[in-house]
Amino acid sequence: MNARSPAAVTSLVADTGRGNEAAILNAALDAFGAAGFHGASMRDVAKRAGTSLSNLYNYVPSKSRLLAEVLRRANDELTARLRAAVDDAGDDAASRMREAVRAYVRFIVEHQVAMVVSTNEVRYLTGADRVALVAERDATQAVFEQIVAQGVADGTFRTPYPDDAARTVLTALSAVSGWYRADGRLSRGQLAEQQARYALALLEAPLPH
Amino acid sequence: MNARSPAAVTSLVADTGRGNEAAILNAALDAFGAAGFHGASMRDVAKRAGTSLSNLYNYVPSKSRLLAEVLRRANDELTARLRAAVDDAGDDAASRMREAVRAYVRFIVEHQVAMVVSTNEVRYLTGADRVALVAERDATQAVFEQIVAQGVADGTFRTPYPDDAARTVLTALSAVSGWYRADGRLSRGQLAEQQARYALALLEAPLPH
DNA sequence: GGAAGATACGAACGATCGTTCATCAGAGAA
């Protein structure tokens, strides 16, 4: 398997040991990704999951809770990968940022639909589900914010606008899920390198020429 | 009016001289922006426009054509502003990029909802409407691509990844519509300066310290 | 064997959807 072979694109939700639960959650991701939250019907989800409409309600109390559940799982997986990548990186801000970006790109490549849904359908969450996911998302963003803060403190990042830099890097990264294609011009590794360079450049870190 | 006063937020569609046409198109923008294309109903649009449901169909043949029409008008306005800004700028790539970013930010500030709808609902266009808008959007992107190409050619922009740079700058810019608030920390001018600096830094242009 | 719980299904509910229709008021040309 060389750098251009497709990554192992697995389903976001592995078997949960409970009937059709994993199939239903993964089907919901696909359906919401293909048609959007309001554009996809519970009947669509059931069809993709290979089960009946009414059976969905043995696992999820409502359509909006179904969205909340898949978004929570996607963000959990992303955050776990980011933390692991940052922990495994060196101590300096630049290499931490580089590894965080690489982990983010890997997640997009392997779970593109999950990232598309996360990016586009969060706005349809309401009430407690929205509050909970916004909090989780803030925690994800905090990973990047801490790296930026570290780099700014030690002089590695010289951007005069550090306050919004982490968010800007994150939005550019999440947007990759909107245009990435497995057969695109860049390999996965090249894509990760590109995005890391964009991020470090935006932060005004020293870069090799 | 100082830099922190709210910009003149006018409706995207001025009076067209045809009955309730402008009110309907602007109402559609608001409705799609608030609930998304599939989440907003034609009854919502009619209510916002202050007219009856059936009257919408005297102006637009279908809901999807209504979306196409407002997206087209939004993109037309944005492209016109970008071209004018670039034409008024100096001849060097850096100042052209700076002015293009400033014009983009101004458009977001004055027509935030239009930008939100443009960013989030394009995917629901189908058939010829989709083809037409993608072509218009490519033309908009080409404005930035030409600036990047010029800067790379004359050595102003030293990014090793120029091919995707314009798109990355554009996605970061359009994402501003998702979080901009008129009462935010930065004034409009500061926001434009910030985004311009992010863009030039990402392109690895020389920056004042 | 039989009670209990988990998993599954088809049918149906009321609500809302996009769209169509018949009709009407008013303005302007003949």
Added chain:
DNA sequence: TTCTCTGATGAACGATCGTTCGTATCTTCC
């Protein structure tokens, strides 16, 4: 005045929506 065109309306159509219900089939444990 009469005809015509534009703009506007409420009622209704068939389709689809999210959700509920009654019931049937398994598995598990006593």
